């Protein structure tokens with residue numbers, strides 16, 4: 142069944158993506174300037190892909206002609222374990238960006254050895270879970286639509302998430318893998334939080350650009366280029382574009398309506414879905430798992 146999960150190197154994967162990961166671990170050869178965009182699902186992947194794509198393509202296109210206006214962010218950036226692995230790593234796009242949800246400890250050795258830059262985005266687990274649940278509820282797995290809906294039962298999904306059983310889960314191990322690696326090699330791994338990116342978007346977009354080796358010049362700053370990129374990639378803008386509103390994302394394990402990637406785009410929406418007990422439970426697990434790591438999330442259950 143294509144929605145069944147398999148444990149591999151401590152994390153849960155669907156068959157399709159696991160096949161892709163195994164292939165990537167064996168065969169993937171990064172190019173010198175590749176930049177890996179990594180995340181746990183529903184942590185802001187689409188936003189990070191859009192921003193990074195807009196940053197690296199800004200000298201090739203006018204903002205008003207950027208491909209993001211007519212192509213979904215996920216189709217602008219190739220994915221390591223789906224597009225690339227299942228097409229024998231064939232690159233049909235000319236950007237250095239590669240998206241992945243693969244945990245740090247399972248990344249192909251070739252990526253670690255190449256010293257490719259990696260940008261990781263994470264998000265408060267309560268919002269991540271709520272976003273994930275909505276997403277799965279909207280997803281239709283190829284050939285197994287009905288059981289996917291059954292699995293989308295909110296409380297059952299919550300229990301599984303808490304137990305670490307979700308795609309690319311356990312969530313906490315995923316985040317910690319990249320967090321620890323970023324502490325060891327801050328010049329190679331930029332660790333971002335969705336909530337910070339929401340609060341100080343301009344600051345972080347400049348930081349991302351500098352980290353990637355595409356810093357904004359003074360002239361570009363004068364021309365408000367950073368703000369233009371922020372506006373182009375904002376939830377409001379991307380979610381209203383025809384290309385993101387209708388149709389499905391093709392060629393992957395499941396067929397997903399493109400608009401499922403653009404739901405609310407807020408921090409703290411968990412308050413509308415989790416009971417106080419559920420929120421406290423997730424906070425407690427997070428507290429316990431991240432204790433002494435130095436990593437915290439500010440969207441506490443009392444807010």
Ligand code: A3P
Nearest residue numbers: 183184185186187188272375376403404405406
């Ligand atoms: P919600 O379900 O809370 O709205 P991913 O891209 O990793 O799949 O994560 C999807 C989440 O990011 C969804 O969260 C989605 O609405 C939000 N999102 C998508 N595009 C965004 C953007 N441009 N800015 C902020 N959030 C965005």
